[in-house]
Amino acid sequence: MSLVKKFATVASGTLMSRVFGLTREMLMAAALGTGPVADAFNAAFRFPNTFRRLFAEGAFxxxxxxxxxKEIEANGMEGAKRFSEEVFGVLFSVLMALTIIMELSMPLIVRTVxxxxxxDDPQKFGNTVSMAIIMFPYLACMSLAAMMGGMLNSLHRYFAAAVAPVFLNIILIGVLAYAWYAGHDGIAIGYGLSWGVMAAGLVQLxxxxxxxxxxxxxIGFRRPRMTANVKRLLVLALPAAITGGITQINLLINTNIASGKEGAITSLANADRVYQLPLGVVGIAVATVLLPELARALRSGNLKEAxxxxxxxxxxxxxxxLPAAAALLVMSEPIIRLLLERGEFTAESTSRVANILAIYGLGLPAFVLIKAFIPGFxxxxxxxTPMIFAAVSVVINIAMALTLFPILAETGIATAEVTAGWVNAILLFATLIWRGHWGRDIPLLTRIPRLIIAAAIMALALSYAIKWAEPYLVAQAPVHVQAAGVFGLIFMSMVxxxxxxxxxGGASLGMIRRNVKRRAKAPEPPAENP
Incomplete structure (x- = not known):
């Protein structure tokens, strides 16, 4: 199977999740706006979600x-089963202990972290603590699911792990639909969403x-033991967890800083949800497929293929x-207005979120490139090494966010995130070159400038087209007219x-159809049919 097909398999599941996530965000914005309940839910959900990225997806x-x-190649499926059971026993035990400790410490954690x-707002603080207590067991479910997803990826079965996150959004959309039908108030909606997150963790697992x-x-349960394989996993997993969850570390820190302004946390979360669509579809697909493919090529000594x-x-x-980044930079406001401006989500909220989204657009290539560079390590x-660079970017993010937040509010935090992302990407790439792990590729070097120029010209044309289409993009226009205007601009940009x-010559059909094709020396196990 070619890399493009593997990317497409993972991307299709991720795209479904992101589309349903946008739908969920639209309903949440209409129901809660950027008010105190939305802030409480987003802050509470950020905590288990951060731990999920740190100790589950990133590490595994x-x-x-x-x-x-490696265990499959050395000892076959029976050896792989034994290894997975050893890891499962340790992981399950650690997660249970961590969940109990965090649940008991939640008031202190919300107050300090x-x-x-x-x-200073007892009601908002109390709601955040209660929602975080309800949602934190989601971490245990998703950590175990991430381990099993890693097993599936190694067996070339990408679809189930990619599509499972869709059910978080489906369940939360169901909660919001029922809340609208039953006429629930904001507090009831917030708690309903929290229980929905918990249920979604069980479904995905x-x-x-x-x-x-x-x-x-x-997989059967084994008594937790520190075997040689488990020790090796832990040695690799700790720095990998920190590196893989760097974006989440920055988001948690930024949530802490943004809690000083009403609506800032929710504004950042709304912009992040939109920008996660291209980031997730491309970045997660590439990272998920590239790591096992690179590991396989390097083990076989095929450096040229790697x-x-x-x-x-x-x-x-x-x-x-590149075109997605240019589009987010130029037309962030029409996108946010179409997706979110209704109900409790006001024109002022649109302006705030659109400014953040435009800044995130500048960082989109960096965050996706990070996901492509890290598998090389x-x-x-x-x-x-990636953990050290991740730590550097965290320091930069914290310093810039603390400096810019009093001046630029939530847009200052977004600027700090983007700057830290570019620093991380540059450090990773420079180190791969310095170590000789990234050979010079003439086709790549000649195509990149052409792609940048193509995206820049597209952005310029799009900015003029937005002025011409302004009557179709304003809030007073019906939703179907706004949708036609936005999708028309997107189609024009693509053309x-x-x-x-x-x-x-920045791209060619050969680049897409042939260049990414991997010709394996040995036949692969049959892939799962999505």
Whole structure:
């Protein structure tokens, strides 16, 4: 199977999740706006979500996948089953202890870590604590699901793990629809969403558990023991968890800082949800597929194939993210107005969120490139170097956010995130080159400037087109008219960009159809049919 097909398999599931996530965000914005209940829910949900990225997805995608794949090659499926059961026993025990400790400490954690700015508002503070207590067990479910998702990825079964997150959004949309039908107030909606998050964790864990059984591995519980394999996993997982969750670390820190202003947390969350659509679809797909492919190529000693995988992935990323970044920068306000401005979400809220989204657009290529560069380290079992660079970017983020928040409010926090992201991407790329792990690729070097020029011309044309289409984009226009205007502009932008990209040689059908094709030396196990 070609890399493009594998990217597409993961991206299709991720796209479903992001589209349903946008729908959920639209309903939440209409029901709660950027008010105190929305702030409380978003702050409370940020905490288990951060831990999920730190100790589940980041760690296991980086450390577990290469070790699990190596175990399959060395000892077959029986050895892989034994290794997964050893890890499951330790992970389950640690998660239960962590959940109990965090639940008992939640008031202190909210007061000192999550949202110290809420302390002066007893109702908002109390709601945040209660919602966080309800949602925190979601971490345990998703951590175990991430482990099983890593197993599925190693077995070339990408779809189940990619589509499982859709059910979080489906359940929350169901909660919001019922709340609208029953006429619930904001507080009831917030608590309903919290219980929905908890239920979604159980549903997602069930989906991947059945998928792993279908793949031929039945995981039983073993008494937790620190075997040699588990110790090796922990050595790799700690720095990998920090590195993989760097964006979430920054978001948690920024949530803490933003709690000092009413509506700032929700404004950042709303913009993040929109910008996560291109970031998630492209970035997660590339990172999920690239890591096991790189690890496999390096173990077989095929350095040429490893280099080709990296270069073609970056080429594919820039081809898709540069126009998306330009579009977010130029037309963020019409997008936010169409998606969110209704009910409790006002024109002022649109302006605030659109400004943040435009800044995030500038950082989109950096955040996606990070996901392509990190596998170059993790596949070689080097998780410390990316962790150091992640720590540097956190320091930059904190310093800039604290400096800019009093001046620019939430847009200052977004600026800090984007700057930290670019620093991290540059450090990763420069180190890969310095170590000789990234060979010079003439096609890539010649195409990047052409893609940048194509995206810039597209952005210029789009800015003029927005002025012409302004009557169709204003809040007074009916929703279907706004939708026609926004999608018309997007279609026009795509035509201009693709014409310039292909016409200038920045992209070619061969780049998409042939260059990313991986010719394996040995046949792969049959992939799951989505």
């Amino acid at each position: 995608n980086a450390a577990f996948v290469p070790l699990f794949a 999550i949202a110290p700015g809420f302390v 069930t989906i991947v558990w059945f998928a792993v059984r279908k793949a031929g591995i039945s 280099g080709n995988l990296q270069n073609r992935s970056v080429e594919f990323i820039l081809f898709l993210t 993790f596949a070689r079992e080097d998780t410390k 201009i960009y693709f014409a310039l990209a292909f016409g200038s």
